[in-house]
Each structure stands twice: as C-alpha cells, then as structure tokens.
Amino acid sequence: MTDKQSPTLTTMTINGEEVPVLVYSTGLIKHAETGHFIKPPDGTSITTTERARELAARRKELSRERAIAGMTEGAGLPLNKAGSGEEWQAVIRHVTETLMKSDNLRGQGEVLSKLGRATGYLSEEDLLHEDKPFSIMETLGREAVRAWVAERVAARRKAMDDELDAEVSEVRVSKSVYDGEGD
Numbered sequence: 001m002t003d004k005q006s007p008t009l010t011t012m013t014i015n016g017e018e019v020p021v022l023v024y025s026t027g028l029i030k031h032a033e034t035g036h037f038i039k040p041p042d043g044t045s046i047t048t049t050e051r052a053r054e055l056a057a058r059r060k061e062l063s064r065e066r067a068i069a070g071m072t073e074g075a076g077l078p079l080n081k082a083g084s085g086e087e088w089q090a091v092i093r094h095v096t097e098t099l100m101k102s103d104n105l106r107g108q109g110e111v112l113s114k115l116g117r118a119t120g121y122l123s124e125e126d127l128l129h130e131d132k133p134f135s136i137m138e139t140l141g142r143e144a145v146r147a148w149v150a151e152r153v154a155a156r157r158k159a160m161d162d163e164l165d166a167e168v169s170e171v172r173v174s175k176s177v178y179d180g181e182g183d
Contacts, residue, residue: 014038067118091115100148 007022009032020032027042045051072082075090095112116122 012038064118064120067115068120071115071119088116088119 005025007024010021010023011018012021012029021038022030022032024041027039028037029039030037068082068087069079071091072079072087075087077087077090081087092112113122
C-alpha cells in the first residue's frame, strides 16, 4: 500500500499486550513488526480469520441445502419435502434394492456415506466412531447381508459347477468319438 504521507508509529494494546503499529491517514492500521493488517482502511473490508470462518460455514450450509434439494428431486419428491428425511429414506431404499439385485458390493457403502455426509444426515463422527461403523451391514442388518452373500456364493458355485460339468461332458464325448465309441 502506498500512502503519500508517512504512517505514524505508535503502540496499541492487543490481547493485553502493547504492540507497535503503523497508523496511516486512510485509517489503515498495520502491525509494525509483522506487517499484518489490524484494521482495514475506512470504508473497505478485508477478509479476516473471523469473517473467513463465517463465510466457510455459510458455504457449507448452502452446499448442504443444495445437496438435500438435489436428493429430494432425485427421489422424485416435491421440494416442500426437502429436509424431511423422506429423501434419505428413498436413497437408502434405492441403494438397498440395487445392492440386493447386484452381484457387486463395491461402492455401495461409499455412496451411502458420501450422500449422508453431503446432506448432513451423517456426520464425520458417525462415520469414524469405532462403536458405530457405517456400512451396508449396519444399514441393512448383518443377518440380511450374510443371507444375501450366502445366496450369491451358492448361486456362483452352482454356475461354476454346471459350467465344469458341461466341459467334462464335452471332453467325454470328444474322447469317445476319438476312441471310435461314438456315432
């Protein structure tokens, strides 16, 4: 900052401590040793740490509101239902239905946790707390997931057994034809 007049060197009490400051004719006050702004020029504003926290909290709240509105629209609910929890229930229902129809468990828990965090239905504490792990098992119930996994494993084993039996039968037919026993 340039000022045609030289700043005045004086002291100011900050946090109970006398600190050397430079006072400019525009009203700007800077710490004389560190150069940090203490007060902006009259009629202007500088983002301070306190203001930055307020702005970050506001951005986070707006982001949460938009995530809830988006989830509400995605769930096919009217916007007046936003924030009621019905959209979260619809998303969990959809993820559960998708999970139960799918052969691939990957990503389902991550989807729920990311959506839950974005909308504020789940906090970091909910996701990180050792006594309350957030997972598909916790959402759907351990027994339901175990039964589903057992069903999928049994179906895969049967499919592999059938495929192996078909290959063995094909080899037997080929061998019998080769040995002259077929036809």
